[in-house]
Amino acid sequence: MEFRYTVNNFTYNFKDLKTLMAKASPYRTGDALAGISAETNEERVAAQFALGEVPLSLFLTEHLIPYESDEVTRLIVDSHYQNSFSSINHLTVGDFRNWLLLDTTNQVVLDQVKMGLTPEMVAAVSKIMRNQDLIAVAQKCEVISRFRTTVGQKGRLSIRLQPNHPTDSQSGILASTIDGLMYGCGDAVIGINPATDSPEVVSNLLKMLDEVREKLEIPTQSCVLSHITTTLNNIKDAPVDLVFQSIGGTEKTNSSFGINLNILNEGYEAAMELKRGTVGQQVMYFETGQGSSLSANAHHGVDQQTCEARAYAVARKFNPFLVNSVVGFIGPEYLFDGKQIIRAALEDHFCAKLLGLPMGMDVCYTNHAEADQDDMDNLMTLLGVADCNFFMGVPGADDIMLNYQSTSFHDAMYMRKVLKKRPAPEFEAWLLAQGIINEKGERNALNSKHLLLNMHGK
Missing domain, CATH: 1.10.220.70 (lyase)
Incomplete structure (x- = not known):
């Protein structure tokens, strides 16, 4: 026509x-x-x-x-x-x-x-x-999701604690995890992008995160963001909370990721059988990003934002706990500067929430894009006003494994303070019990030391 x-x-x-x-x-x-x-x-x-x-x-x-x-x-x-x-x-x-x-x-x-x-x-x-x-x-749009925490309620903002390490060092990851917890991060998920997709490495990281969670009695969920087939390989022997996969908006894009709807369904059903959630059983975590279909030569002449929105139909089928666009990660070939990244992120968040997805955002850029941290401050604040479900918490905002710039633990504190938002309710109760925050939601740096003592003492 x-x-x-x-x-x-x-x-x-x-x-x-x-x-x-x-x-x-x-x-x-x-x-x-x-x-x-x-x-x-x-x-x-x-x-x-x-x-x-x-x-x-x-x-x-x-x-x-x-x-x-x-x-x-x-x-x-x-x-x-x-x-x-x-x-x-x-x-x-x-x-x-x-x-x-x-x-x-x-x-x-x-x-x-x-x-x-x-x-x-x-x-x-x-x-x-x-x-x-x-x-x-x-x-x-209020889109609420539940596993061990309740994410997405009005007046609340959750954070994915992202303790990546370039060699998957467990001690390095553990140090970043404890650091993030002491800033009130981790109620969306403690999620590691592994440097290798080795089933053995992924399994060991899953076990380490679960041990930390159980020792400190943290009401949260963990995820090692390996390929879904690696997760399926480990799911019977390792403590898998959420099944992760990057997805796209065309069959050909997903094929370039080594997946299809049947494989996603296999991961969904396997995780549902585990019944590891406490307040809910939404078990999937998806990441997307404008430009993935173009980079795979799988866009069929459809513009990149529409391809991105089509990925949300894939996510919606599996009732996910978390979805986020890694909006500036693919690079300036797709989103050249801060202005384009900001616009794309607001589009992605709007489209996903309207379709009923529990949408977060990795407010980020690569070092060769025409963008800086001021652009990310602007975007993060705009998305916070738009009631984005969650952001990333990266040590120093600089991911030393993926080599891109995101948002920091301090950014999470800023957002919760200026927009008067609180962590997920279950996680907030834990933060209060640990003395990490007070009743006003303010961080208590001295009491945060108790977390380290508990870690060594149990």
Whole structure:
């Protein structure tokens, strides 16, 4: 189906919905690299106006990637709830934006329609929204997940403690873990990116984290972010809490990761059988990021933000405990500078929350991007206002294994203080009992030493 829009007596033509979506995207280097972005700002605005007139119902019949050749498309189509869509099926993309911003469109209303929304619908509406629109709507969405802690409640902010080490040194990882705990981090997960995917190394790290958790009686969950097949290899002999996997928005992207929906389902079912959660049994942890489909030459001409939103359909199928976009990690070839990273992160968070995912964000950049820590401070604060479920806690904000810049333990303290947010309730009770924080949520540095004494004394 062809689309057109006339500006100053010049008519812009867009040959199909996929082209229109790409041309309407805010500028980013990845789409330019793929040769699908608008050539001028005027063409981009024309595409956005044309996209605003597209009926939401068209996304149910015009598939950006063919149903027959892509299992993610099949998942999106086959899992669509027509009853949930019925109350908004008369809206255009532009009408949908206006409807989302209404005061009457609250959390209850959004919960009623979320299973009737497809990733393409939410990606489309994000393209015609300002940053403040993305923040305002995302803030309406409360998506709560549970394992040993309850993450995502209003007024709370959780942190993934990320104690990575370039040689997977257990003593180095342990030191970073204790350091992070003393700053109140770790209620989302204590999650290690291993330097090697060796089953033996991964198993030993899982056992070490579980020993720390049990010794200190910490109400949290651990995860070694190995490939899902490595986790499945270890799941009978090692203490696996969460099953992790990086995912993408097309079948071909996931194939480049060495996975498909059947493998993800195998991991999900294996973890569910363990029943290791206490307050809930959401067992999956997924990471995503704009540009992964392009870097795998698996985007099918679809813009990178829409590919990213399609990954959320994959995540939603498995009722995950945690999802986050590693927004600036893939590099400046896809998101060139701080401005592009900030916009992409707000889009990702908005789309995921609208689809019903417990969305966090790795507020980050690589050292060769045109970005700095001030950009990340801005983004972190914007996402905090938007009620992002969790951020990363990296020693000094500098990941010495993955060699990128993220957010620190001190950043977590800043966010909780200025936005008056608290840790997950179960973890907060533990922090109080340990004397790490007081009743006001303030860190008690002297009492934090008790954590070290307990570690050595048990």
